[in-house]
Amino acid sequence: xxxxxxxxxxxxxxxxxxxxxxxxxxxxxxxxxxxxxxxxxxxxxxxxxxxxxxxxxxxxxxxxxxxxxxxxxxxxxxxxxxxxxxxxxxxxxxxxxxxxxxxxxxxxxxxxxxxxxxxxxxxxxxxxxxxxxxxxxxxxxxxxxxxxxxxxxxxxxxxxxxxxxxxxxxxxxxxxxxxxxxxxxxxxxxxxxxxxxxxxxxxxxxxxxxxxxxxxxxxxxxxxxxxxxxxxxxxxxxxxxxxxxxxxxxxxxxxxxx
Amino acid sequence: xxxxxxxxxxxxxxxxxxxxxxxxxxxxxxxxxxxxxxxxxxxxxxxxxxxxxxxxxxxxxxxxx
Amino acid sequence: xxxxxxxxxxxxxxxxxxxxxxxxxxxxxxxxxxxxxxxxxxxxxxxxxxxxxxxxxxxxxxxxxxxxxxxxxxxxxxxxxxxxxxxxxxxxxxx
Numbered sequence: 001x002x003x004x005x006x007x008x009x010x011x012x013x014x015x016x017x018x019x020x021x022x023x024x025x026x027x028x029x030x031x032x033x034x035x036x037x038x039x040x041x042x043x044x045x046x047x048x049x050x051x052x053x054x055x056x057x058x059x060x061x062x063x064x065x066x067x068x069x070x071x072x073x074x075x076x077x078x079x080x081x082x083x084x085x086x087x088x089x090x091x092x093x094x095x096x097x098x099x100x101x102x103x104x105x106x107x108x109x110x111x112x113x114x115x116x117x118x119x120x121x122x123x124x125x126x127x128x129x130x131x132x133x134x135x136x137x138x139x140x141x142x143x144x145x146x147x148x149x150x151x152x153x154x155x156x157x158x159x160x161x162x163x164x165x166x167x168x169x170x171x172x173x174x175x176x177x178x179x180x181x182x183x184x185x186x187x188x189x190x191x192x193x194x195x196x197x198x199x200x201x202x203x204x205x206x207x208x209x210x211x212x213x214x215x216x217x218x219x220x221x222x223x224x225x226x227x228x229x230x231x232x233x234x235x236x237x238x239x240x241x242x243x244x245x246x247x248x249x250x251x252x253x254x255x256x257x258x
Numbered sequence: 259x260x261x262x263x264x265x266x267x268x269x270x271x272x273x274x275x276x277x278x279x280x281x282x283x284x285x286x287x288x289x290x291x292x293x294x295x296x297x298x299x300x301x302x303x304x305x306x307x308x309x310x311x312x313x314x315x316x317x318x319x320x321x322x323x
Numbered sequence: 324x325x326x327x328x329x330x331x332x333x334x335x336x337x338x339x340x341x342x343x344x345x346x347x348x349x350x351x352x353x354x355x356x357x358x359x360x361x362x363x364x365x366x367x368x369x370x371x372x373x374x375x376x377x378x379x380x381x382x383x384x385x386x387x388x389x390x391x392x393x394x395x396x397x398x399x400x401x402x403x404x405x406x407x408x409x410x411x412x413x414x415x416x417x418x
Contacts, residue, residue, distance in 0.1 A: 064263040114271060117271065118273060121260065123319055
């Protein structure tokens with residue numbers, strides 16, 4: 001069982017996972033997208049709305065704004081969620097654009113993750129006053145509660161024999177996409193960390209001079225987040241949720257036996 | 259009408275990037291380079307910015323009764 | 324997560340799990356196949372909207388162990404594997 005981190009940018013992470021089979025990798029991906037809980041706006045109460053958009057459209061735009069979720073104050077890997085409600089409010093008037101940074105929340109840890117998202121544009125004399133209530137929820141109930149997304153692919157090696165005409169073009173393409181290359185006197189070996197598509201003229205050699213082999217039980221995972229939770233925490237919480245589910249299943253089996 | 263908050267297909271937040279894109283393209287830069295600079299690598303997110311028509315400036319003077 | 328038994332005969336067990344979907348059911352199904360004493364194991368979701376959170380399992384063993392023992396061993400294996408990956412992950416991130 002080995003994990004090797006390939007690259008890490010501020011909200012994205014790519015790593016190689018070795019030693020699991022494809023069913024476990026798919027369950028991990030589905031748990032990251034559908035079962036890790038976050039905060040999002042659920043109900044909005046409007047007091048005044050003179051703008052050009054209907055109430056429901058503004059409520060839908062507010063629900064899609066990602067809110068930061070503190071990891072240490074809530075038990076995010078429990079199977080039943082906390083019933084904690086945060087109130088966000090806004091009062092705006094006049095000509096100008098309303099941004100998500102203008103929302104005021106009564107809990108300083110839970111606020112919009114990105115303050116530059118435009119909500120609506122108001123003309124002279126139009127007013128907008130509302131109260132919004134945010135709750136914890138899971139991605140499989142509504143897409144606004146998704147913490148990010150994840151995808152995986154098999155790790156393969158591409159063996160290109162040097163008798164293929166114009167094999168140098170493949171080497172140049174691989175270098176431009178920054179894939180690791182090894183070369184010996186008969187063959188060129190490319191390890192596909194990102195997906196590598198052959199140009200159409202090489203299709204006829206597929207199978208004879210060019211072959212592709214899968215390294216068994218190895219996957220390249222990419223996880224990206226929208227700013228609500230840090231990326232390493234998302235994977236840890238997903239694994240803890242899988243552990244809790246299997247534990248609850250064993251205790252339910254014991255209850256049946258009595 | 260007004261730029262959607264997230265990409266329809268993958269869910270990445272793109273609402274904050276539209277006005278920067280519009281300003282830079284009007285100044286004369288190549289749209290491909292601006293999209294790469296803003297960090298949008300999948301074509302589902304790129305089409306959200308490239309093919310958006312902004313109508314809120316004409317509509318905002320009408321009121322809903 | 325609740326278990327509702329439909330049929331229980333000598334070596335055969337059929338039951339519903341309420342509150343789960345393909346995420347856990349497919350993993351449990353695959354780990355059951357690795358056990359040598361399990362003759363038949365499978366699951367289905369009968370309707371994608373009305374019964375979306377209620378997969379139906381059927382397990383048959385060859386007699387040397389009971390179906391409940393096979394299920395418990397499979398769930399324990401999932402727990403151990405997830406714990407292994409979690410420990411490797413924490414070391415790879417912090418270190």
